[in-house]
Amino acid sequence: MSSKEEVRGKFVDEFPELxxxxxxxxxxxxxxxxxxxxxxxxxxxxxxxxKLNRGLSVVDTYAILKNYKSxxxxxxxxxxxxxxxxxCIELLQAYFLVADDMMDKSITRRGQPCWYKVKDVGxxxxxxxxxxxxxxxxxxxxxxxxxxxxxxxxxxxxEVTFQTEMGQLLDLITAxxxxxxxxKFSLAKHSFIVIFKTAYYSFYLxxxxxxxxxxxxxxxxLKQAQDVLIPLGEYFQIQDDYLDCFGTPExxxxxxxxxxxxKCSWIINKALELATPEQRxxxxxxxxxxxxxxxxxxxxxxxxxxxDEHYHEYEEKVATELKAKIAKIDESRGFKxxxxxxxxxxxxxxxx
Numbered sequence: 001m002s003s004k005e006e007v008r009g010k011f012v013d014e015f016p017e018l019x020x021x022x023x024x025x026x027x028x029x030x031x032x033x034x035x036x037x038x039x040x041x042x043x044x045x046x047x048x049x050x051k052l053n054r055g056l057s058v059v060d061t062y063a064i065l066k067n068y069k070s071x072x073x074x075x076x077x078x079x080x081x082x083x084x085x086x087x088c089i090e091l092l093q094a095y096f097l098v099a100d101d102m103m104d105k106s107i108t109r110r111g112q113p114c115w116y117k118v119k120d121v122g123x124x125x126x127x128x129x130x131x132x133x134x135x136x137x138x139x140x141x142x143x144x145x146x147x148x149x150x151x152x153x154x155x156x157x158x159e160v161t162f163q164t165e166m167g168q169l170l171d172l173i174t175a176x177x178x179x180x181x182x183x184k185f186s187l188a189k190h191s192f193i194v195i196f197k198t199a200y201y202s203f204y205l206x207x208x209x210x211x212x213x214x215x216x217x218x219x220x221x222l223k224q225a226q227d228v229l230i231p232l233g234e235y236f237q238i239q240d241d242y243l244d245c246f247g248t249p250e251x252x253x254x255x256x257x258x259x260x261x262x263k264c265s266w267i268i269n270k271a272l273e274l275a276t277p278e279q280r281x282x283x284x285x286x287x288x289x290x291x292x293x294x295x296x297x298x299x300x301x302x303x304x305x306x307x308d309e310h311y312h313e314y315e316e317k318v319a320t321e322l323k324a325k326i327a328k329i330d331e332s333r334g335f336k337x338x339x340x341x342x343x344x345x346x347x348x349x350x351x352x
Contacts, residue, residue: 007071011056014083019043025138042128046094049110054093054206055086061210064339084143085209088136095132098125149212160205167197175264180288187269199233207339221335228325228340235318236347241265242311245302259295262288267307274305319348
């Protein structure tokens with residue numbers, strides 16, 4: 001197999017041409033040069049700077065489904081198309097993040113100022129987010145309009161976008177940063193938020209896109225994928241919540257902020273389920289405050305409750321359940337359990 005750096009480099013090399021094609025759409029409409037330059041900066045600033053895991057997963061999944069030993073085995077046209085699908089997810093991610101950063105009043109993203117914080121951008125970022133989303137459908141039209149599964153791709157992006165926005169809505173009204181009310185929290189709400197806000201677009205969408213392009217479109221196969229990938233996506237987010245509290249900055253590359261930011265995380269929800277009246281009072285009085293002493297009081301309760309042990313019990317339980325589901329995958333129509341195993345291996349016992 002190609003090294004990770006080569007695979008990533010090959011994928012990244014596709015993006016500049018896509019930017020040019022999107023600029024051509026604006027030229028076709030007669031947009032002035034200054035607007036085209038703005039759009040180009042928006043695309044380049046917000047889309048390619050992350051880990052690109054979602055986009056690369058489309059390519060990796062397609063290669064597995066087509067029995068290729070390496071992504072280098074794909075024809076030039078084949079690779080181009082699957083990479084376009086990957087970049088469409090990265091555009092969706094960029095759209096979500098530009099909007100999310102404004103809603104959360106965030107300062108930095110991926111080691112640089114959030115887009116709305118860039119000089120002269122400000123609230124124009126709202127429209128820029130819309131344009132990032134619209135770019136998805138321009139690319140799908142250009143590359144897939146003649147394909148039998150074109151409408152399936154369109155509907156999948158629309159559906160997953162709406163699912164993600166539903167998760168974001170529940171998160172925003174359950175856990176606003178400036179108003180702490182732990183009575184609104186619950187493990188059931190946390191589950192809905194992470195499944196809809198993260199699991200559908202980060203785990204199911206890359207695989208479903210690759211499946212459509214590989215010609216594996218049976219509803220039973222799509223359900224087989226979803227039945228593993230959605231709980232896997234939930235597990236991934238619970239892992240993130242755990243690492244934010246119990247991981248070291250060296251491990252996770254940042255200082256955890258979930259407690260001070262009033263996040264509706266698995267940690268606080270599990271704590272609320274286990275808390276004595278005295279512990280609940282401390283959490284009500286200290287959680288979600290921008291104060292390191294109050295944060296430390298919450299962390300002490302989490303340690304006293306041995307939430308790390310509860311997490312590891314959950315991790316082993318969900319991993320066992322997912323492995324059992326994967327073992328029962330029906331591969332008669334071309335879907336492969338190997339796709340799901342590859343995702344699980346990336347997530348299981350992840351430490352960063």
